[in-house]
Amino acid sequence: MSSRRDVLTALGVASAAALAAKSTSAQPAPTGAATQPSAASATNAFWPNGARIAVSASLMLEAGGQNLHRSDALFGPMPDGYLDLPTNSWFEYGAIEGIPRLLDLFDKHGVKATSFMVGTAVEKHPDVAREIVRRGHEAAAHGRTWESTFALSRDNEKKNISDGADIIERVTGFHPVGWNANALRNSPNTLEILQELGFLYHIDDVSHDEPFINVLPKGSLVTVPYSVNLNDFQNAFPGRYSPPSYEQVLKDQFDQLYEEGDKRRRMMLICTHDRMCGMPAAVRMLDRVLRYVRSKEGVWFARKDEIARWAIEHPEHTPVVKRGPVSETGLPGPA
Numbered sequence: 001m002s003s004r005r006d007v008l009t010a011l012g013v014a015s016a017a018a019l020a021a022k023s024t025s026a027q028p029a030p031t032g033a034a035t036q037p038s039a040a041s042a043t044n045a046f047w048p049n050g051a052r053i054a055v056s057a058s059l060m061l062e063a064g065g066q067n068l069h070r071s072d073a074l075f076g077p078m079p080d081g082y083l084d085l086p087t088n089s090w091f092e093y094g095a096i097e098g099i100p101r102l103l104d105l106f107d108k109h110g111v112k113a114t115s116f117m118v119g120t121a122v123e124k125h126p127d128v129a130r131e132i133v134r135r136g137h138e139a140a141a142h143g144r145t146w147e148s149t150f151a152l153s154r155d156n157e158k159k160n161i162s163d164g165a166d167i168i169e170r171v172t173g174f175h176p177v178g179w180n181a182n183a184l185r186n187s188p189n190t191l192e193i194l195q196e197l198g199f200l201y202h203i204d205d206v207s208h209d210e211p212f213i214n215v216l217p218k219g220s221l222v223t224v225p226y227s228v229n230l231n232d233f234q235n236a237f238p239g240r241y242s243p244p245s246y247e248q249v250l251k252d253q254f255d256q257l258y259e260e261g262d263k264r265r266r267m268m269l270i271c272t273h274d275r276m277c278g279m280p281a282a283v284r285m286l287d288r289v290l291r292y293v294r295s296k297e298g299v300w301f302a303r304k305d306e307i308a309r310w311a312i313e314h315p316e317h318t319p320v321v322k323r324g325p326v327s328e329t330g331l332p333g334p335a
Contacts, residue, residue: 098278
């Protein structure tokens with residue numbers, strides 16, 4: 001592997017950061033432990049102010065972006081041609097009840113999240129999307145509709161990503177620089193498409209517990225990795241949803257990464273879907289988790305655009321990953 005700084009310089013990563021600057025300026029770090037690290041902080045400056053771990057919350061706005069006939073059915077798929085009314089009302093719950101509840105929770109704890117927004121969801125709930133941005137959260141792209149894009153032609157995939165981002169910017173005034181595909185499933189072309197469109201980062205890679213740089217033929221892209229085992233989808237369906245057990249998973253994940261953060265750059269993602277973690281019991285559970293995390297010293301709560309910029313600006317701690325073609329590696333990378 002080449003020197004991280006040399007590779008980043010050769011790829012002109014500074015220009016990627018300049019593109020990202022078109023988005024709303026980053027919010028200040030939340031008050032409390034994140035800005036006042038003490039002796040418990042990392043021995044190396046992996047994160048701002050010597051913090052030993054970065055914690056980033058995702059807030060998904062998907063209500064109204066789903067296929068009205070067949071989309072993540074609550075009670076199994078409907079016969080062809082019939083509308084799935086209960087599932088669609090569940091999606092609607094996310095916009096009406098879930099997101100307002102989660103926004104209040106984040107305000108309570110001084111947390112600024114990254115909201116991955118489906119374009120058609122933004123069009124159907126423009127006031128919700130604008131309120132998310134008004135409260136200081138990042139708006140990031142999640143496709144024009146809440147459907148898979150990996151099987152689209154290259155041109156149609158690029159249009160889907162671009163159209164969704166354009167809708168977000170038109171409605172909220174926020175220029176998206178981050179991407180998350182439906183179910184993390186991208187095509188072999190996606191990273192190069194994102195780089196061509198001027199995106200700064202994506203999250204659809206679960207191979208690390210820290211941000212890293214993807215080397216692409218015409219530039220680079222930051223990966224702010226996803227914590228797949230912490231997805232609330234894995235804990236929210238009937239028969240599987242248990243706030244106490246999910247709470248323990250989140251705390252255990254944090255404790256292990258926090259311990260490792262003394263010697264290595266570590267980050268943790270907490271995923272909240274509008275219609276899942278926006279439920280009353282789930283919000284009460286997340287309140288306890290955030291209170292626990294904030295009780296520790298040296299924690300940086302950050303939006304993902306902040307994490308991506310920090311990774312670029314501090315290459316001495318940022319892995320540079322140069323993979324072969326997707327068809328050979330089976331991993332996100334160049335086509």
